Amino acid sequence: MDAKTCNESRVVRTSRIFPNDVNNHNTLFGGKLMSDIDMLASITAGRHSRKECVTASTDSVDFLSPITPKDSVCMESFVTWTGTTSMEVFVKVIAENLLTGDRKIAATAFLTFVALDDNGQPSGVPGIIPETEEEKKLFETGKERAEKRKLHRKNSKELASYFTTRKPWE
Ligand SMILES: CC(C)(COP(=O)(O)OP(=O)(O)OC[C@H]1O[C@@H](n2cnc3c(N)ncnc32)[C@H](O)[C@@H]1OP(=O)(O)O)[C@@H](O)C(=O)NCCC(=O)NCCS
Numbered sequence: 001m002d003a004k005t006c007n008e009s010r011v012v013r014t015s016r017i018f019p020n021d022v023n024n025h026n027t028l029f030g031g032k033l034m035s036d037i038d039m040l041a042s043i044t045a046g047r048h049s050r051k052e053c054v055t056a057s058t059d060s061v062d063f064l065s066p067i068t069p070k071d072s073v074c075m076e077s078f079v080t081w082t083g084t085t086s087m088e089v090f091v092k093v094i095a096e097n098l099l100t101g102d103r104k105i106a107a108t109a110f111l112t113f114v115a116l117d118d119n120g121q122p123s124g125v126p127g128i129i130p131e132t133e134e135e136k137k138l139f140e141t142g143k144e145r146a147e148k149r150k151l152h153r154k155n156s157k158e159l160a161s162y163f164t165t166r167k168p169w170e
Contacts, residue, residue, distance in 0.1 A: 003127035006078040006135045009048035009089075011040050014074040017067060027066035028073070033093065034061055036075060037109050041089040044077040045113035048087055049125045052116045056086060059110040059149065067106050071095040080110075080135065081142025085122035087113045088142055112149065 013036075023029045038055060045053040067073055074094045081088040093107040117123035130139035 001124060001126045003129045004048055004079075005129045005131055006080065007131065009044045009079040010076065011043045011047070011078070012074065012076045013040060014072055016072060017069045019069075022069065025066070027068055030061075030063060033063075033067075033107060034058075034109075037061060037077075037091045037093070037107075038111065040075050040077040041091055041109075041111045042113065044079055044089050045087050045115070048079040048082075049113075049115040049123075051123055051125070053087070053113040054116065056112045056114045057149065057153070059112070059145065061107060061109040063107050065095070065104050065106050067093075067095045070099060071097055071106075073106070078135070079128055080130075080138035081146065082125050082128055083146060085114050085124055086146075087115070087125055088145065089113060090138055110145065 017028055021028055021032045038058070042053060042055065072095070074096065075091060076094075077089055077091040079087045080090045089111045091107075091109040091111070092105065093109075094103055095106040096103045115123045115125045128139055130136045
């Protein structure tokens with residue numbers, strides 16, 4: 001399977017904030033942003049693998065500064081690192097004040113997607129050829145994040161064994 005550049009999986013979307021998208025502080029509702037991040041990242045994973053993909057985990061969504069209705073919101077995602085069947089997708093959210101032109105990084109996120117074969121089993125994905133400084137930095141640091149994720153997954157599984165599936169009111 002030939003490796004692909006980050007550019008081949010890149011997805012970019014710019015939008016406005018409408019009244020339905022804000023919280024009680026009149027800034028973008030975090031849940032709306034998380035949903036958009038997952039959607040963009042899933043397209044990125046599909047472009048890289050050309051297979052059905054599922055979100056395996058979201059490491060983090062870091063809300064770095066609030067986004068207001070005066071801003072445009074530009075979201076960019078691309079595959080930064082791959083394992084055998086999994087892909088790490090980075091999403092960067094830039095808010096641009098349309099009156100002043102001031103641009104700031106409003107949020108960043110790392111998600112992991114797994115490609116599936118026709119039987120719904122994890123299936124191989126192409127490797128990554130990073131090109132820009134940003135892509136190279138993300139690629140070089142990808143293995144370390146993947147190792148942390150493996151440990152986190154093991155701990156989550158262990159913890160889940162203590163949880164009950166009983167109905168809360170019983
Ligand atoms: C994600 C999923 C396909 C993994 O299946 P699995 O049989 O546990 O697969 P494996 O243990 O063989 O792992 C396959 C790959 O996924 C990775 N992976 C699995 N769970 C992961 C997690 N929580 N976080 C990060 N990577 C994960 C593994 O590291 C492995 O990567 P590699 O092939 O690159 O080394 C399965 O757990 C699943 O279907 N989960 C639900 C996904 C879903 O419904 N998403 C929608 C969100 S509601």
